[in-house]
Amino acid sequence: MSAAPSPPIIETHELRKVYKKRAVVDGLNLRVLPGEVFGFLGPNGAGKSTTVKMLLGLVLPTGGTVRVLGGSPADPAVRARLGFLPEQFRFQTWMTGEEFLHFHGRLAGIRAGELRARIPQVLKTVGLAGRGGESLGGYSKGMLQRCGLAGAILARPELVFLDEPTSALDPIGRVEVREIIEGLRAQGVAVFLNSHLLSEVEQVCDRVAFVKEGRVLQQGSMQELMGGVIPVGIRVDALRPGLLDALARLGEVRHTDTQTPGRTEIELWLPDADAVPAVADAIHASGARLHALTPRRPDLETMFLELIEDRPAGTSAPSEAVRA
Numbered sequence: 001m002s003a004a005p006s007p008p009i010i011e012t013h014e015l016r017k018v019y020k021k022r023a024v025v026d027g028l029n030l031r032v033l034p035g036e037v038f039g040f041l042g043p044n045g046a047g048k049s050t051t052v053k054m055l056l057g058l059v060l061p062t063g064g065t066v067r068v069l070g071g072s073p074a075d076p077a078v079r080a081r082l083g084f085l086p087e088q089f090r091f092q093t094w095m096t097g098e099e100f101l102h103f104h105g106r107l108a109g110i111r112a113g114e115l116r117a118r119i120p121q122v123l124k125t126v127g128l129a130g131r132g133g134e135s136l137g138g139y140s141k142g143m144l145q146r147c148g149l150a151g152a153i154l155a156r157p158e159l160v161f162l163d164e165p166t167s168a169l170d171p172i173g174r175v176e177v178r179e180i181i182e183g184l185r186a187q188g189v190a191v192f193l194n195s196h197l198l199s200e201v202e203q204v205c206d207r208v209a210f211v212k213e214g215r216v217l218q219q220g221s222m223q224e225l226m227g228g229v230i231p232v233g234i235r236v237d238a239l240r241p242g243l244l245d246a247l248a249r250l251g252e253v254r255h256t257d258t259q260t261p262g263r264t265e266i267e268l269w270l271p272d273a274d275a276v277p278a279v280a281d282a283i284h285a286s287g288a289r290l291h292a293l294t295p296r297r298p299d300l301e302t303m304f305l306e307l308i309e310d311r312p313a314g315t316s317a318p319s320e321a322v323r324a
């Protein structure tokens, strides 16, 4: 007998928050599963921070329901199992890294003896081994961010909320944070990631939700959001007669660029990867010379812009239609 599917660790139903008669979160339906890295994406003012605050029990919803780790985020026992790194955390710069972690660990109810062993562990996890004795005032932005991450995972949470965790970091720091997130996933810790850095989100997230005007436009894995479509880049010497028609019978021709003499670029969206050989056949049959044929990963930025720009909130595929 197969095991029953795990219940979601975050589940909201028609979640709503009204500020000054304006709904900034307006019927939000979200499902996050145990152990997954979930990307929460949307333009400025979409209601992401307000949603995170409701998920953490810091803001009271005006309507709808929210369940986190099977209970209410207002319950201290639930909150004790959550980690949170806010976007612009104010560090007590007169403390050392170790003092900061000790202070937050004690607030989280961890015993001093346990903290003595745990603090060096988390400092190592975030790449600050041996630096805990230094004053936070002397830390770089990247070190501060990593110290904040250490604080968020100190109490061994089951679910960690990270609000723009890499926005202050250089490319190396971003890779390191990505590795930390992957390490958390490997330990079975779920991560709810608020980020506008789409290329990063697509590298680390199992599933994403696009939110606009307080509503989820779509949620699912990259493949689900693309409807299983595979984008393919094609480069040929020239557009031979009948080539575009032949390609349009195999998929959707999204873009053609013939500006460079002797070189034509075509973007084709195929219904599945099995159609790639037929594309090569069609190109040969047309007499064109094939220089490149590159199936690509679905591109989050393209999906995001199409969804955010083209569709008024609430008119697209409803979120519950997408498999969790």
Ligand SMILES: Nc1ncnc2c1ncn2[C@@H]1O[C@H](COP(=O)(O)OP(=O)(O)OP(=O)(O)O)[C@@H](O)[C@H]1O
Residues within 6 Å of the ligand: 019, 020, 024, 042, 043, 044, 045, 046, 047, 048, 049, 050, 051
């Ligand atoms: N306490 C508040 N009182 C009144 N309006 C608020 C309050 N908090 C947020 N808002 C408004 O709610 C809307 C959504 O804000 P929110 O911060 O949740 O969006 P966001 O998606 O996180 O945006 P950003 O990416 O810019 O942080 C904004 O128009 C904001 O001005």
